[in-house]
Amino acid sequence: MSVQLTVEQTAFLQGPLSMNVGAVGRDGWPCVCRAQGVMVARDRQALTVLLSASRGRAVIDALDAGSGITLVVSRPSTHATLQLKASAATRATTGAAQRACSARCVAAFADELKGLGYGAGLEQALAALLPTDDLVALRFAPEIVFDQTPGPDAGRVLAHA
Amino acid sequence: MNLSLESLRPCLDGAIPAVVATSALDGTPNVAYASQVHYVDAEHVALSYQFFSKTRENVLAHPYAQVQVVEPGSFRHFRLKLHYMRTETEGPLFEYMKAQLAGIATQTHMDKVFVLRGADIYRVLDIESVDPHIPPPPPPSDALLSLRRTLDRLGDTTDLSDLADRGLAALTAGFGIRHALLLMLDEAGAALYTLGSLGYPDSGIGAEVKVGEGLIGVAARERIPIRINYRTGDYAYQTAMRATHATEPRIPLPVLANPHSRIAVPLIHGGRLLGVLYAESEHDAFFSHADEDALVVYARHLAALVAQAACEPDDAEPAHDEPATRPTGAPLAVRYFAADHSVFIDNDYLIKGVAGSILWTLLNEHARNGRRDFCNRELRRDPRLPLPDFGDNLETRLILLQRRLAERCPTIALEKTGRGRFRLNIGRPLQLSA
CATH class of the missing domain: 1.10.10.10 (Winged helix-like DNA-binding domain superfamily/Winged helix DNA-binding domain)
Structure with missing residues (x-):
């Protein structure tokens, strides 16, 4: 069973976001990797998150081994943050659409940070840091969605399957 | 662990938020933003504990975490494998993190939200460079060289008055510091009074700060250096200092109205607190970790000179009273x-x-x-x-x-x-x- 994301959550997921994916390895160690793109399925019941294979080796291995997945997305200018979890993720194909999505998400993230005064040369720096040439796509159907915006209400469940 | 934690200190100033991954007992992962990952020593970091969160629930049950930090300038990512050790709710580390968190909170417009409840101490088991192909940022200014220039400029003096002036002026040549104060602890150990100042329209000589009050007072009480890299209303002196009234006359402390970076370093010699050296800047992140190290050394040197000057014997020759001309004018x-x-x-x-x-x-x-x-x-x-x-x-x-x-x-x-x-x-x- 999965939850259906709201229209607002879907719109938020398409905004300029800082994205991180977490998993737990077979040895019990939690691991995390910055994601560089997210695509919401038309029915809003599944997501595809894009990672660099080389940067996210531990997370990808953990997910391949059956770990649950968590995706945390945050908008830097407002700190509005969502956390979406599922008990599993599967590999999906990557192609031109995923590469374009990743490039778009990284550029939007850089643009957002630039507006916050993080300095010039950010677009090039982030593009070099998060290239689109070794993308791995991970598809999952969120089972629980949390409001993770910093504050005493962080962790409030917004939707549960 | 090939990378040293010291080399990652620029990532640990709160400029770019870190994320922390933990696992519930059933293996469910959790990722959350960490407001503050604080360098404790070569083997430990501390994470700020502000709310009882899923992260905290997880590490109390399964004490392992991974933190991802980002280097300002290059945006290189590093991942630290951590083992949770304990939580401190008072003492020097707690006070330092509380002060620094106030700066981070204002920088991120979260000053009403971020309140430190504890410092969670973790042992760092491994450090992974996520982006080894990305070149590091240009090296920061060499704090050791800054220290040497400052000491050269300070020179050798055993005169306290001279020491107070030169001790502050030398900071401009060495560290580019343009606003600084030298405060001495009073006889009762309850307050500090300003003996010298650098770069303010009013000198503020004689202005007092109670021990425990503001950044200077907390640095004195805890005997630790405290560095805040962003503007914060917490630890401000302005409101208190401007509350001048007839029954309790005060000299205003001449600090900047909105400093973006501040550092307070205690002057300690022979186990005794003698005073505090304070510096501030209109620029964000003006003082690096290495600057803090260097200023701690400088403050110890100043403290030793102050102590030495106080021990110098008075002149043996009696002074001769010279006849004074009788003063004239309105009394x-x-x-x-x-x-x-x-x-x-x-x-x-x-x-x-x-x-x-x-x-x-x-x-x-x-x-x-x-x-x-x-x-x-x-x-x-x-x-x-x-x-x-x-x-x-x-x-x-x-x-x-x-x-x-x-x-x-x-x-x-x-x-x-x-x-x-x-x-x-x-x-x-x-x-x-x-």
Whole structure:
């Protein structure tokens, strides 16, 4: 069973976001990797998150081994943050659409940070840091969605399957 | 672990938020933003504990975490494998993190949300460079070189007054610091008073800070350096310092209204706190970790020189009273309040405490028998002065008095005539009342 994301959550997921994916390895160690793109399925019941294979080796291995997945997305200018979890993720194909999505998400993230005064040369720096040439796509159907915006209400469940 | 935690210190200043991954007992992963990942020592970091969160619930049950930090400038990512050890809810580390978190909170507009409840200490088991192909940012300025330049500029002096001025001025040459204060601990150990200042329209000589009050007071109470890299309303002095009223006269501390970076470093020598060196800047992230290290060394050097200067013997030669020309003009009204030893000149507040008491004693001696020349030794023995048994603060109090007079009432001046000797010069007749 999965939850259906709201229209607002879907719109938020398409905004300029800082994205991180977490998993737990077979040895019990939690691991995390910055994601560089997210695509919401038309029915809003599944997501595809894009990672660099080389940067996210531990997370990808953990997910391949059956770990649950968590995706945390945050908008830097407002700190509005969502956390979406599922008990599993599967590999999906990557192609031109995923590469374009990743490039778009990284550029939007850089643009957002630039507006916050993080300095010039950010677009090039982030593009070099998060290239689109070794993308791995991970598809999952969120089972629980949390409001993770910093504050005493962080962790409030917004939707549960 | 090939990378050292020291080399990652630029990532640990809160400039770019870190994320922390944890696992619930059933293996469900959790990722959350960490407001603060604080460098404790070569093997430990501390994460701020602000709310009882899923992260905290997880590490209390399964004490392993991974933190991803980002290097400002290059955006290189690093991942740290951590083992949770304990939580501290008071003490120097807690106070340092609390002060620094206040800066981070304001930088991120979260100042109403971020309140430190504890410092969660983790041992760092492994560090992974996520982006080894990305070049590091240009190296920061060499703090060791800055320190050396500062010491060269400071030179060698055993005169306390000279030391206070040069000790601050040297910071500009070495570290590019343009605003700084040197404060000394008072006899009771309850407050610090400003002996020297650099780069403010009003010198603020004599301005006091209670131990425990603001960044300077907390650094003194905890005897730790505290560095805040972003603007914060917490730890501000302005409100308290501007609350001047007749019954409790205060000299305003001349700090910047909105400093973006601040550092307070205690002056400690022989296990004793002597004072605090404070510096600030209008720029974000002005002081690096390495600058903090260097300024700690500098403050220890200054403290040693202050202690050495206080031990220098007074001149043996007795001073000769030179005849003074009789002052003319309208009399100055000097009023003394014994309750706090405050002195007012023509109804304007001048000074209080030990320095006020010294001035009142000197003026009375002068009025009684025309004496102008005095020595520190007699003041140390004078039962009218509230001096403690150890007398190394007398010299700093005299410098404070001398400077305050020069600023506010140059008609009365203290002129140094030798080590431990000085002369009272008075330009107008005085009308003393208590």
